[in-house]
Amino acid sequence: MKTELALRERTLSLYRYPQRHNETLQAWDAGDEYLINHVEEMQLAPGKHIVILNDNFGALSCWFSHQYKITMMSDSFIAQQATRHNLQRNQCPDITFATTMDPIPADADLVLIQLPKSNRHLVWQLSQLRSTLSEEISVIAVNKAKEIHSSTLKLFEKHLGQTHTSLAWKKHRLVFSQANCDVKPLVSSNTRWLVDGENIELNNLPNVYSGESLDLGARFMLQHLPQDEHIKHALDLGCGNGVLSVKLGQLNPQLELTCVDESFMAVESARQNLQTNLGAAREFRCIANNCLDDINDLDVDLVVCNPPFHQQQAITDHIAWQMFCDAKQILTSGGQLLVIGNRHLGYDGKLARLFGKAKVKVVASNKKFVILQATK
Numbered sequence: 001m002k003t004e005l006a007l008r009e010r011t012l013s014l015y016r017y018p019q020r021h022n023e024t025l026q027a028w029d030a031g032d033e034y035l036i037n038h039v040e041e042m043q044l045a046p047g048k049h050i051v052i053l054n055d056n057f058g059a060l061s062c063w064f065s066h067q068y069k070i071t072m073m074s075d076s077f078i079a080q081q082a083t084r085h086n087l088q089r090n091q092c093p094d095i096t097f098a099t100t101m102d103p104i105p106a107d108a109d110l111v112l113i114q115l116p117k118s119n120r121h122l123v124w125q126l127s128q129l130r131s132t133l134s135e136e137i138s139v140i141a142v143n144k145a146k147e148i149h150s151s152t153l154k155l156f157e158k159h160l161g162q163t164h165t166s167l168a169w170k171k172h173r174l175v176f177s178q179a180n181c182d183v184k185p186l187v188s189s190n191t192r193w194l195v196d197g198e199n200i201e202l203n204n205l206p207n208v209y210s211g212e213s214l215d216l217g218a219r220f221m222l223q224h225l226p227q228d229e230h231i232k233h234a235l236d237l238g239c240g241n242g243v244l245s246v247k248l249g250q251l252n253p254q255l256e257l258t259c260v261d262e263s264f265m266a267v268e269s270a271r272q273n274l275q276t277n278l279g280a281a282r283e284f285r286c287i288a289n290n291c292l293d294d295i296n297d298l299d300v301d302l303v304v305c306n307p308p309f310h311q312q313q314a315i316t317d318h319i320a321w322q323m324f325c326d327a328k329q330i331l332t333s334g335g336q337l338l339v340i341g342n343r344h345l346g347y348d349g350k351l352a353r354l355f356g357k358a359k360v361k362v363v364a365s366n367k368k369f370v371i372l373q374a375t376k
Contacts, residue, residue, distance in 0.1 A: 002026045005059060007036055012090050016057050017082030018290060020318065027082065028059035030170035031142040035112060036063050038140065038166075038174060044068070048109040053100065053125055054116050058083030062092050070095035071105050075121070075207045077262040077288045099264040100125060100207065101189070104132040113141035115148070115175075116207065119155065120191070124206035126159035127187035133179040135161070141175040148173050157181065195243065198222065199250070202241050203272050205265035209240045209308075217306050217369055218243055221340045224364045224371050226302065227251040234302040235260065235330070237291065237323050242270030244304050249278045257284040258298065264288050291319070292326035303327040303337045307347075320347065324354055324374075331376040338363065339372045348372055 001023050005012045014027040036059075044050075049069040054076075055061050061072045061083050072095055074080055080097055087095065100121070104111075111129060116122050129139060139160060143152075145168040153175065156163040161180035165173050191204045191211055204211030210218070218240070225247050232254065236245040239259035249257055259270040271286040278284070289295065305327065307320035320341070327337045337355075341347045343365065351360045355374040363371040 027057040031172040032059040034172050035142045051108040051111045054114040058086040062086050065092040073098045075100045104128050111139040115143035121207040130179045135180045139177045145173040205269045207265040208269050217340050231301045233300050235300045237305040239270045242273045246277045259286040291322045298330045300330045301335045305339045335376050337374045343370050
């Protein structure tokens with residue numbers, strides 16, 4: 001696995017976050033290199049303000065920070081932490097960090113975008129750019145060529161302005177756009193809907209996973225959440241919009257709730273949904289974090305978890321493993337971890353290694369999912 005990005009007689013040492021001993025995935029891709037080379041050839045005057053959206057692990061922010069004022073805007077706590085560590089590792093100048101809920105800086109001279117996975121998040125960002133930027137400010141996006149569809153370009157043209165693409169290079173392509181389309185009302189940041197069969201209304205900010213309808217895993221999990229007066233504190237790890245926490249809170253009025261996710265928008269959505277559905281008087285907190293890093297002051301009786309098996313575009317199981325390890329650390333003796341996953345992911349083996357085979361059981365399963373319970 002390469003850790004040295006060498007371009008144009010410069011070298012950066014870059015790592016993913018969290019840094020792992022046997023990491024097989026590098027912290028940048030050919031799209032970063034393509035964008036770096038293109039911007040360097042533009043010969044932008046030093047000191048100009050570059051706004052970078054969705055920088056995965058900070059390669060772009062680190063590279064351009066030596067000559068330019070940088071604002072990195074990301075919905076990912078992990079991406080921001082990776083960038084902080086990589087800036088420090090390479091002794092780069094300080095940059096400004098913001099989430100993609102924050103306003104686009106009005107003094108931007110150039111905007112660079114790593115295209116997000118969610119079209120809803122992309123449309124939100126394009127709408128924000130259109131409302132802020134003047135027509136002469138260039139917006140340059142990058143992604144794998146196979147991920148840039150004609151529908152992607154139509155979103156740029158509809159919500160930002162005139163758009164064209166580059167030739168492909170190492171299977172990546174650049175998208176060039178200007179903020180000159182007819183001004184439209186700002187795209188709403190909120191998508192609100194009722195959960196079928198439940199007394200739950202959910203608000204979803206643009207980058208929340210499954211933000212337009214309830215995903216099948218969560219729907220199955222809702223049917224198997226415990227109602228138990230002995231549970232005092234439950235933690236929803238990878239909470240998304242907080243639907244599992246809302247249901248747990250409805251089933252267990254005595255429950256203190258903690259929601260954790262690496263998406264700032266997910267954490268804010270969960271906070272809003274807990275307050276709306278359970279009332280402001282309920283005790284809860286919502287935290288943006290990498291799993292449960294540095295959270296060791298909790299005595300938790302129940303952890304519910306629907307782990308992701310992607311980090312950015314890469315398929316990986318290390319996030320699930322860290323979630324399981326962190327959950328065990330904060331559980332009280334006799335506390336339980338309730339996990340849902342696709343049947344083929346084999347979480348039962350991982351949980352057996354961690355908790356002991358006798359302490360792991362199947363709560364429910366169907367053709368697609370299995371819900372497992374591990375007891376500390």
